[in-house]
Each structure stands twice: as C-alpha cells, then as structure tokens.
Amino acid sequence: MGPVVCWATGRSIQRGGGRNHGPCPNGFLPAALARAGFAVTDPPSTGAVISWPAPCTRGPWGRTRFVRPAKAAAYRPCYIGTVRARQARPHEPSFGRRNSDVPEEPEVNRCKSASRRAVLGLASTGGVAAAVSACAPGGGSGVGVGGGEASSPSSKPVTLTWAVRGGGLPDARQKLLDDYKKLRPNVTVEQFDISGSIAQSIEKIAAGTAAGTAMDLINGHLAARQLVESVDALQSVDDLARRDKFDLGRYNPGSLEGTSKYDGKLYALPYANGGDVAGVVYSRAMFRQAGISEPSSDWNKPWTWDEFREALRRLTKPDGSQVGLTRFGYWVHTATMQWGARWLTPDYKTIVCDSQQTIDAYNRFSDLLFKDRVMAQSPGSTVPTNEDALLQGKAGVHMHGAAVLGFARKTRGANLDWGFVTMPKGTVSSLDVSPIIMGVAKASKARGDAWQLAKFLDDKSQLALLEERIPGVLPDMTAWVRQNFAEWSTSNAEMLVEGMKRAQPLEPLRYHPLWQKMVTEVIDPAEKEFMAQAKPIADILRSAKPMLQKIVDDHTRSRQK
Template identity: 25%
Template sequence: MMRSRKAIQAVAAVMLLSTFLAGCAGSNNNGAATTDNKEGNASSTNGQSQTEGNGNAAQDQEPVTLKFTFWGSPQEKTAIEQATKKFTEKYPWITVDAIHIPEADYDAKITAMVAGNESPDLGYMHGELADPWQKEDKFVNMFELLDNDDELKREDFLDYIWFKSSEDFAYGISTAGETFGLFYNKDLFDEAQLSYPPAKPGEAWTWDEFVEVAKKLTIDQNGNNATEPDFNPDKIRQFGVSFETWHGPIHATVINNEGEWITKDGKFGFSQPEATEAIQRLADLINVHHVAPSPVQMKSIPSQAVALQSKLVAMSMHGQWINLDLGAAKVNYDIGVLPKMKRSVPMGISGASVIYKSTKHLEEAWLLTKFLENPEGSIDLYRDGLWMPTMTKWYTDPELVAKWAENNPAHPSGFKDAMMNNLLNNGVPNGSYYIKNFSKINAITFSGMDEVWLGKKTAEQAMKDIEAKVQPEIQGRYDVTP
C-alpha cells in the first residue's frame, strides 16, 4: 500500500504546479461549482440523507457516480476493484469509477486532474501532497462527518490514524493500519540452520545479533557467507537483508533508537546523536557489513516481495502491505519484530484517505470511505494481507480477528505478535501525520541522504549539511500546542 522511493521522486515535479493549483477553483468533474455549507464543507446536491439503505430506499435515490483514485500493486488493484464492486451491490444507486494510477506517477497525475477541474471525489493521498493541499482548504473535515455519524465515533479507531491540522480538523484518515516488520524466507533460514527472528517485542534481537544473522545469510557466488574470510562482497547472489531508503523505513529505525525527525521544540532531530547513529547503522549494512544491497543494486532487484520469494534476499525490513503479494504467491515466509536498538516499537504509517471539498456527492463519498475503513464490508482487503484495520475492535474481538488475521497464507504465525498486537499496544506515528510543511522537509531531508547510502559521507556529516537547509523550513508539529 505504501510507496517506494520512485514514488517520492515524483513530488518535486508536483511542487512545480503548486502555485498554479492555489488559484484553481474547486469544482467537480463536470466543472460545476461547489456549494459550501456554513461549516465550510461541501454539501451534497442530493438534498437528503443517504442511509445504508435497502432495495426500496435505493429506488428513491438519484444515480451518483464517484470518482475514486488509488495506487497499488496488481493484487491491490484487483482487491480494490472487488471491494468497490461489493460497495455498489450494497448501494446500487452509486457507481464507483475506481481509477488506478501507478504510485510513482500518482502525485503528478492527481495534480494535473485537480488543475484541469477533474478532481476526484475521494481517494488516496500521499502525506507529501496532502499537507500543502490541506493548507489550501481542499479537503473535507473527517471529524465533522464522524461526529455527525450515527454509526461511528472517533473512539472506534486507533489513536494515531488521523491526519490533523488541529485537534478539531482531520483532513484525512489512514487508509489502513500499517507498520514495519522483519519479513523473512523460512526456507533460507532452514538451509542455514538458523533460528527464526523473534515475533514478540520483548524478545527482539539486538542490532548486533541481527547483523550477525544477516552475515550468515549473505552468500556470494562461491557459496561463502559474509562471516567467512573468502567471502567476495562484489559477487553476492543472496543478501541477508534489504531495506528501502524513503522516509518510512528510515524513520522507523530512528524511532527505535529513540530519535525524532522534527523535535517538539522545532529542531531537526535527524542531526542529533540518536538519529545519526540509527541511520549510520543502516548504511553500515550496505558499506561495512555487505549484507544489504545499495540503492544502485536495488534498481536491478525486483520488489521486496519478489526478492523474498525468489530468494534474492533472506530478510526484508518492510511494510505490512507486502503480505498481500507474499500470501498470493504462497511464499514460505513469516514475520519477526524489528531488531532492537534502544527499543523495538512499531511505527504506524499509511497514505491518507481524503474527500475533496469539490465533490458534489459528499454523503456518498463518506459512505464509500466508511465502507473501505470497515473490514466487514471489504474483508478481502484485510484477509488477503493488503491492509490492517483502523478500527480497534478488529484487533480485540476474537471473532473479528479470526475473520481476517487467522488461517490464511497472508498472515503467518508471527503476524499477531510482530504486527497486529504490537501496533495496537505500542504504535507511534510516522512524521507524515504531524510534521508541518512535511512535503518540503521530506524532500530536502531525503535528497541529501544518497551519499550516506553510497558510503561517501557519514550520517553525522550528511545530517549536519542537511540541517542547514531544513531548519528554515521547519514550522513545528501539529501535535504540539503553540
């Protein structure tokens, strides 16, 4: 569900259009002007409340078409299309035009749609683009919709999932509950006669233990592993571990060393010792220990899921959403908790689901948002491994847990401890939820990290250089009251 580094590179192109977009009038797909109510939210032109109606109620409804945009793998595309089909079966007067856009192109294409008065009614949104657009008042307040809903309340959801500009305004809700873990190919561990990574947070490997295992699972073309004197780091056929270098996995590692990206007093936390130590440890996996592919090598390696399946890597520090691809491929895999630095906690992360103020069909858009957030109506998205719920009861009610997290290939035995219960009990949010001016801070921070991964600069040197560029852009955090 979340993105690769390629997707983030699209942000720079998107920002070039931001000035133009600020002047674009909010309109729906046919260019009609939006009618705003006194609270500032788009009003439905239907004129009556939509209920989760029966067949008789549906006969009284005017036909509505919702334009819904999303990204994802081929398996995710199929899963979303099946979910929206079930939605239209429940609400037959609503047609969903589900538009799949490759994630690397998503921000640029959504920007062009909005600029051309072809805005979606609702859809996925990267935090990099959501933050500047919410400042331009492009999104509906989810809290207002929720507070006026007869079925749901804020307390029904995990605490961290709201993209908020204030305590009273949520411009987005997490598309899903998602976090990072240590995925591993069990066959490769069995061949090396190594114990599997622990799933319980209290039993997490130390970083040194993790590195030692990764060395034993890194094999050159002559069959030597990285602990052996004849190992050739230039001829590796199997890496012990892999990770991506966008903000998600990097921030998750920094958090586990009790570091921060932007501190609560408005400083660039990545330049502080807890963060630079964590970032350096990741870089050392590539350049010192030779157990992880460099960004250059990663370009020739398939997706993380395919890399595990094809045994190009033994472990991957990656996001929960690849359960969908691993389960569908019936890979013999499992999930451990991330290795411990000062702690091992799960970082909650997700793209935002938003409703555009330009929609003419606010009530129907809210119905689809609720439908996708509730596993009951779109259970395949959860059971097949793409998403974790955002609603608390789906973590705590055994009967509900059994519907999605048990007895299926996308949720191996370690999933509950390493991800499900861990996120429920210990989850902390990624910076995209609370860092003001997130798009600029993210772009500047990660454009300067390539030299760290290539071994040309230490993390400390690079972060000090980046600090001078980032600090003027820091505007604080939404979770800190001025």
C-alpha cells in the same frame, strides 16, 4: 481565442450561457482553461502541451491538448497526464473510461488567472491551494462544509463523484458500488481517475477542480495535511463523526493522529495500510544452518538490536554471495524509527535531522551496511535486494513492503520454511507502515452522502480488501490474517495483528506537502552521498538541514499569505 473543437469528434464547440453548445452535444472544454486563454487544437501542435482526459462526457474520447497562447508564455508548463486515445465501450464501467465522468462545464466558475496558475505548476510548489479553492464550484467558501441539509444523507437522487487513487480491478470496484446502490438506490457514484504518484494525483485533483469537477470523495493518499495544504481538497468531518458516534478507536491512534487529522480535526479515515516494512520474514533453514536461535515473533519480547546485528553477521559470507539482510526498509525513516529519531518535528516547523539522536541512529544503520557488510546493498554483495534473495537462499532476513500477502503467495512451491518476526528493537520495535486515507472533498455539495459512502467503504475494510491492502481497521486484522495466511500455518502471521496495533507514526517529513520537492532537491542527493560513502553521515545530515528548513519555512510563509 481561436476556434474550439472537440478533438474526439472533430466537431466545433460553440460556447455560450456558461455551457458548451453546438454540433458536438458532448463537447467538453474546461471553463477555467478556456477563460485563461487556452485553445483546443488537433495534435500535433507546437508549444507547451497539457494532456487532458475526456473531451466528451458521454461520447467517444481521445487526447485533448491545450496549447499555451503567446500571452501565457511567462508561465511554465505543467504536465498533467497522458491519456491514450480509445473508444468507450457500451455499458463499460465508468472507471474503465478513465475520467469519462468529468462533468460538463459548470454554470458558475470564477476561475480565471488563478486557475491558470493552479494548472501551470503551482501544484508542485504548494501554492496552489488558494487558487484551487477559489476554483471549486461555488468559489472558495467550502461549499457544503459545516452542517445544514448537505450534512445529512439525502432521500432525493444524488450523484457523487469519487476521485479514485488505488488498486483493485475496475470490475470489482464497480461491483462494490453496485452493492452500495442496493443499500441507497437514490445515490449514483461516478468515478474520477486520479491515479499515479502522489504528486501526479494531486496535480490531477488541482486540474479537475480548476475545470469544474466537483469531487465528493477522495481516496488513496497518505495524509490529510498533503491534500489540505497543497490543493485545499478535503474538509473536516469532525461533526459528522461525533454525530454518528463513529468509533475512531478502531484505528491505530498514532496513525489516526498523524495522517487523518489536521489541526486537531478529523479530515479522513485511514482505511488501509501501506508502507516500507509491513512484515519482516526469515528463513528458518538458514538460521539453523548458521546455528542461530530463531528470532522472536512476540512483540512483547522482540529481538534486540545487538541480537539482530550478530545474527546478520553469522548469516553473511565474506565473498558477498550470501547476506544476512536484503534491505532495511527506506533509508529516510525505517532505521531512525526504531530509535525514536526524526527529520522533522511533529508540528511541521523544525528540521532536526542533525540531532545527536538521529545521527546515532544513522551510524548504527551505517555499521550494518558498510562496517559489517551484512546487507544486499553492502559493497561487494552480489545478492538481490528484494524477496528473491530469501527465496533463493541467499539472504536470511527480508523486510517486505505493504504486499506481505504477495510475498506469501510467491513462496508457493519454493520449498522455503519461513516465518514472520519482529523488527529489531532499538528504543522501540515497530513496523514501518503508512496508512492510506479517504476523505470528503471540500467541494462536495453532498457531504452527508459522501460521508455515508466513506463509512460503507471502510466497513469491514471493504475498500482495503478490494485493493488487496492490509486493513487499517484493527478489528478486521484478525479475520484478514486467518483468511489469507491459513495455508502458511507456521508463518507466525498472527503476529501481524499486534504489529499493526503497535506501529509507530511515520516520519512527519513524509507527510509534508512539499515532500516531493524535498526528495528531488535534498533527500535523493543525500542518499547518493551516503551510499557512496562520500561523507560521514553526520556531515550529510548537517548539510541537508538548512536546505530542508528553507523549504519548510518557504511553505509556511506561503500558507500565511
């Protein structure tokens, strides 16, 4: 391998004794990549490029490029992420220095060809878990898992690495950690940035683990299954929750089971809620003008599907300048949820999108969209598909995503009389929400301390509030609504509390480790056919089934190996 330099300082790095030594005392080179044959060079360079953050753990930093040597030509490149060159400021919070908390090369790292496979593309195929597990500090035995001293909070100095994927200002997050420092002075928490899409974040976890970053806490993802089966990144905390008599009844039971448990064991806490429909809002003025009775905000008596459909018809103008509804959440699961239909069975084994129940659910959705033409997405509509349609008096009903508080704030000064209502009832009436989880990393050598940090962040929904998300802790919902919606006293916002309690579990397909592959190869093309009315929806679903089933089966076989 050619000479290795720290690009941030331009100084050479001499490697020896399992660590980096030489003129650049802060020089950083992930051992796994170095041993796999990657060299660090000054950009610009030729060949497949992987951008890697934080070549210096304490000094100024920039962009490091790892260029594939000729002998690695058989492996396809995998883009990990772009890091913009900049200077670290004195006393700046660690989160502000993206990934500047990457530790120096570990003394023990057995990753060789396995880590190359982990970094070069396996994160997108689901086959990276075993490789990354083997790359974790201490090997693939799950360091710290299963009890012992590591399961109890330490009284000695401890440094935890928190892999952060979430919103909120860096200063606010640092203040929260400062508060934790007051409670546990012996614990220092450093932050490791894994921001980006779910796929990008998982790739950053894989790359960080391959490079020797021993993460202790991971947050911001949708399901434990994705993190366990794709990069083997979480460990069970069942024993810790039982030991502490931790109250799991504080969460929506369906959400807890579907997102935070894996193989019946607790792996994470659903500390917040996101999703595609966290609130349904309507314009009272438009309903009055159309002579329609106000829809129900009582989850015990939700408006029926027929009442919903008739209201949308009466709110819609034939010329497309006004519609009843902006959009119906996400086409894959919002409408089907109301009819108890699924794409994938809860055991994650069988695709059932061609079932009559699912076909019927899509036919009802299709009637709204194409037959009645009551949606902003319908042919001939000139209405925006977002909340602007409601604010502009061009839509009577809007299904809003996770940022329902953001919508409320946007109504200030809009002279809009609005309120929350239930979802229309098919066999059920349910918001389409998805919990956001945090869990103890499998590689953690201080699982007890990581668990204590997780409980602190979950307590009083501190992390959810910092990220301006809806609390996942149900007892905190009432206070959240009262505090944030007080100025909209007629909005019926209190109904959101019961709505979160009753929300149905999300479609299992969304939690499959190869969801992104499914989207790219099957789901998105199917949606295009559906929106173009190229085929009947039943034919589209039947065509999608074998392709999705193959992805599911291939993943299952790869896990068995």
